[in-house]
Amino acid sequence: MASPVAAGHPPQQIRFCRAPDGVRIAWAVHGSGPPLLISTCWLSHLQFDWESPVWRHFLVDLGRFATVVRFDERGHGLSDWDVTDHSLEARLGDLRAVADAAGFDRFALMAMAQGGPVAIAYAAAHPDRVTRLLFYGSYSDPLRESTPEDLELEAAFSQLIRAGWGREDSTFRRVFTSQMIPGATEQQKTWLDDLMRRSVSATTALLAREQRLRTSATDLLPSLSVPTLVLHARGDRMNGFGDGLHLAGAIAGARLVPLESDNHILLADEPAWPVFVDEVRRFLLADGAAGGTVPGADALSEREREILALAARGRDNADIARALTLSVRTVERHLQNAYLKLDVHGRSARAAAVARLLTGA
Structure with missing residues (x-):
């Protein structure tokens, strides 16, 4: 399987921009084709993701048919770490800053995991810039229809972060890894264990998680009128399949593609992965190189x-x-x-x- 590196192109170009509140945000671009901006997922590190047995296939395969722009969330990866504001407004400002820095007038927007509320808010505020909207393992509200038992579990997760996130021993972080990629090899799980500590401090991981849990964009869903594709693993343990069903049902004309997997992060060797790639490729290229009805x-x-x-x-x-x-x-x-x-x-x-x-x- 050829990669952008093998094709004679640098794997990515890493750049920086400033959010409205002055926080420095690291972003990167790679690939070729219609522009695709990714509303970032919980754990990312622009540099280490290229070496990853968990993430690299995402980067290589999406870059085959799209110009992919992604960024490290504030407080994470190569972006500024000393950050306390992880509100929806602040994160929306980060997305706006990256979109403007990338220089695309119009682009497709993909929300991964907790990037959903930010992408929804951006698409609602800038319908002239978003050509297509995609959700992967995402949601509009992390606590939508949560039960008392769900809230107890969230409290337990917070305690795990406090107690073990920064430890060299990965036992505590493995709890999160096992939820994200239960079908992974030991090598892949170990890499994700390590990524957590490399990507974000325990203090920021806890603070960002607590603020994200208070974020909802559900009320904005009926206002969206952009072509939308929702991809969600049936057995996702981080964000349940019901979140994908809710998104597809609340956005007019949205299409849901169930992925036959228990992994929150699809792995390269599972049958659901080529389904994901083909669906995204078809969705992005459905209008040709740029939209419009052309004879033939x-x-x-x-x-x-x-x-x-x-x-x-x-x-x-x-x-x-x-x-x-x-x-x-x-x-x-x-x-x-x-x-x-x-x-x-x-x-x-x-x-x-x-x-x-x-x-x-």
């Missing part, structure tokens, strides 16, 4: 759209072939088929095909 575009195959999207970013046939693990001759054949379907001919056919998809002309 409906007849294009998924692969033809994918190749034209890469061509739109200036990549030549050899580069496209390496990125998609194809031969140059296969890329040329797909392009020729696309030219016929779009009714463009001659030496300028490539430029004409790309321009028609980009402008809708």
Whole structure:
């Protein structure tokens, strides 16, 4: 499986921006294709995620067909650690700062895990910028329909963070790891155990968790009118499948894709992973390189759209072939088929095909 590194491109570019309250936020961009901004999940470290047996396949596979922008949440990873405000307003400011720094006028927005309320609030406030909305293992309210037993469990988790998060011994952190990736190998679990301590201090982990539990964006769901895809593992132990059902039912026109897995973080070798990748790819490329109704575009195959999207970013046939693990001759054949379907001919056919998809002309 080729990666962006193997295709001759740097794995990612790490940059920094300032949130409205001055907190420095680390963000990164990699891949090629339609822009996809990820509303960050609980644990991330832009540098170490590239070495991860748990996260690397997300980065490599999404980068095959999308320009992926992601960031470390305030208080985490390469972002400023000395932070006490983890409110929805503050986190929304972080997302706005990253979206502006990335420079895309319009983009798809993916909410992972606790990134849901922030993504919902952003999409509601900026409907002109969000082309598509995706949720993966996420929610609109972490305590929606919670029972007294659920609240007791949350209190127990807080005690575990206080007692054991910063210890060299990973016994306490393994409780969270076992919820996130119960089907993982020991190597993968050990890596996630270590990521927790590398990503955030015990003080911030506890403070951020307590403030996130008081965050809800449920009231904003009926106002969303953007195409929406909800992906959720049936056996997710961190955020139950009911959270995905609720999102899909509350957002007009949303589509739910149940993933046959018990893992909150899908692993590369489980059957649900290629389902996730294919659903996201189809969803992002459904409108071609850029939206708009183009004569002949409906007849294009998924692969033809994918190749034209890469061509739109200036990549030549050899580069496209390496990125998609194809031969140059296969890329040329797909392009020729696309030219016929779009009714463009001659030496300028490539430029004409790309321009028609980009402008809708």
